Amino acid sequence: MVDEALVARTPDEIRALSYEWRAAGKTVGLVPTMGALHEGHLSLVRKARSECGKVIVSVFVNPTQFGAGEDFDTYPRNLENDRELLSEAGCDAIFAPGVAEMYGEGSTDLSSGERTFVEAGRLGDVFEGKDRPGHFRGVATVVAMLMGAAVPHRAYFGEKDFQQLKVIGRMARELHMGVEIVGCPTVRESDGLAMSSRNANLGSEEREAATVLHRSLEAGAKLAADGEKDVSTILRRMRGVLDGEPLVEPKYVAVVDAETLEALESLGERSARILIAARVGSVRLIDNIALPFVRSE
Numbered sequence: 001m002v003d004e005a006l007v008a009r010t011p012d013e014i015r016a017l018s019y020e021w022r023a024a025g026k027t028v029g030l031v032p033t034m035g036a037l038h039e040g041h042l043s044l045v046r047k048a049r050s051e052c053g054k055v056i057v058s059v060f061v062n063p064t065q066f067g068a069g070e071d072f073d074t075y076p077r078n079l080e081n082d083r084e085l086l087s088e089a090g091c092d093a094i095f096a097p098g099v100a101e102m103y104g105e106g107s108t109d110l111s112s113g114e115r116t117f118v119e120a121g122r123l124g125d126v127f128e129g130k131d132r133p134g135h136f137r138g139v140a141t142v143v144a145m146l147m148g149a150a151v152p153h154r155a156y157f158g159e160k161d162f163q164q165l166k167v168i169g170r171m172a173r174e175l176h177m178g179v180e181i182v183g184c185p186t187v188r189e190s191d192g193l194a195m196s197s198r199n200a201n202l203g204s205e206e207r208e209a210a211t212v213l214h215r216s217l218e219a220g221a222k223l224a225a226d227g228e229k230d231v232s233t234i235l236r237r238m239r240g241v242l243d244g245e246p247l248v249e250p251k252y253v254a255v256v257d258a259e260t261l262e263a264l265e266s267l268g269e270r271s272a273r274i275l276i277a278a279r280v281g282s283v284r285l286i287d288n289i290a291l292p293f294v295r296s297e
C-alpha cells in the first residue's frame with residue numbers, strides 16, 4: 001500500500017506545504033509536467049526522490065506555451081491515472097491547478113497584454129521557438145510561476161526537450177531564482193522512440209514511422225563517432241535516413257553547440273548536440289542526441 005500523494009490546487013496551498021517542509025530542514029524537489037505521465041516523467045520523479053527529502057510534481061497543461069492552431073485542446077489529460085502513478089513513484093505532493101488558479105485575474109484573456117511574461121531571449125527564438133513563436137515565452141513564464149509557487153531547491157527536466165532545458169537553466173541563473181536545474185537523460189521505448197505524452201496521439205503506422213527520428217540521430221552520431229567532423233556530411237546522412245519515411249515531415253535537423261545552441265559547421269572541441277523536429281501526421285515530435293567530443297590532432 002503506497003501513501004497517496006497530497007493534491008494542492010492553488011499556488012498558496014503548495015507554497016505553504018513547501019515552506020513547512022523547508023522549515024523542517026527538508027530539501028524540496030520539483031518535477032514540472034503537463035501530465036499524461038509516462039516512464040520518462042517517472043524517471044525524473046525517481047531522480048528527485050533519490051536527491052530530495054520531499055518531491056512535488058506539478059501537473060498543468062499550460063495554455064500560454066501553445067500557439068493558435070496547436071494541440072492545447074487535444075493534449076492528453078488523465079489526472080486520476082497520473083495520481084496513481086505518482087503515488088507509486090513516491091511523490092509527496094501533486095500541484096494541479098486549473099488555468100484560473102494559475103493565471104488568476106485575466107486568465108480568460110491571456111493575450112491582453114496586461115500580464116507579466118518572462119522573455120526567453122535568443123535561446124528561445126531559434127529552432128522550436130522559430131517554428132512555434134511565443135512557445136518559450138510561455139514555458140519560461142509558467143516555469144517561473146511554478147518556482148514561485150512551489151519554492152523548490154531543485155527542479156528536474158528531461159533532456160528530450162533539450163532547448164527547453166537550456167532556456168530554463170539560463171532563466172534560473174539570470175533571474176537569480178536560487179533553484180538548481182537538473183537535466184535528466186531521455187527515456188526511450190524499446191525501438192528507440194523518445195517517450196512523449198504526444199506519442200499517444202500517433203496512429204499505429206505513424207507510431208512505427210516515428211522511430212526514424214531516433215534512427216537518423218543514431219546515424220548522425222555514429223558518423224561523428226567514426227571521426228566525421230563536417231556537419232553537412234552528417235546532416236546529409238541523416239536526411240537520407242529520414243527520406244525513407246514518407247509519413248514523416250522533418251521540420252529541422254541541426255548540429256549545434258550544446259550550450260549556446262548556435263548551429264555548427266564542423267565539430268571541434270566544443271560539446272555538440274544534434275536537434276531534430278518532425279511532424280508525423282498531426283503530431284509534432286522532437287528529439288536530440290549528444291555528439292562525442294572530436295579532439296583535433
Ligand code: PAF
Nearest residue numbers: 032033034062139142161
Ligand atoms: O516539458 C513540459 O512538460 C512543459 O513544457 C513544462 C516544463 C512542464 C512547462 O509547462
